[in-house]
Amino acid sequence: MTVIVKKTTQLIAGMVFLYGIYVIIHGHLTPGGGFAGGVVMAGSFILLILAFGSDFMHLTKEESGSTLYENLAILVVVFLSVSGLLYGARIFFLNWLPKGTAGELVSAGMLPLYNIFVGIEVASSILTIFLALVIFKEETLE
């Protein structure tokens, strides 16, 4: 890509990543949440790969790492949903943490935790799919 695209990507990619984190963390207060924020976070990595080529920061070597994060995150979500059973209830997804006052950043019990881990899962899933396509193309060219 040209210098203009590379420079703009350098300026924007970090902000896109931070915006994804903001959307995830504020998921229980403002529109958005784990799914939307995760895709925004994956978008910042896709932007970097598209602008700087597939060998930038050896990102294409990170496919196994992103798969690991994806599987770990969905495992944590399952454990969080089961954790209500240990607390004595008979249902999944029991919101057993203290609720706090609605509208503050630390409130709503378990919901921010679900948002964060679902966000990690979605981000690494989308990134893994993109990396799999890039690696497939490179292997076909060889």
Place this chain on the structure above:
Amino acid sequence: MEVAISIITGLMIIGALYAIHAKDLLSAVIACGIVGYGLVICFLLLKAPDLAIVQIVVETITLIIMVAVVLDSSREERYLKPDPQGYMSIVTAVLLIVVLFYFFRLAAASLDVFGNSTLRMADAYLERATDRTGSANLVTGVVFDFRGYDTLGEATVLVTAVLGILTILRIKGKK
């Protein structure tokens, strides 16, 4: 508002029809983008910002991936000969559309006015979700608390899709 939604839906239908008939695959992909972004504006008009955010982000990523794939290919749709018995399919399609519209009209006449909720469940969510979950955003409260199973299912579907893609797109493992 209904006029605006009707115009946008018409644009989406035109985009979808153009995407089918375009000779260049790149313009077909961009015409598919019209459908997605039109849906975003519809969601915003219907006051569903959560869905609009998800839709606009997913649409952008999908469009990027599809443009990258199309630029790698020959970009041309292969010429297909017209089917000599094609008029039968056209007649069947027109009949089906007429029958579907007739029954859809019957069904729509018995519904409430557009925009009014038909579910008794929705009122209970609207009134008590903030107290029960402590979440200021009702959508997150419903998605992760009342309907937690659905969200777990969606996340699992994503994981399964990634596993399938990694299995299919593996050249080194096949050798």
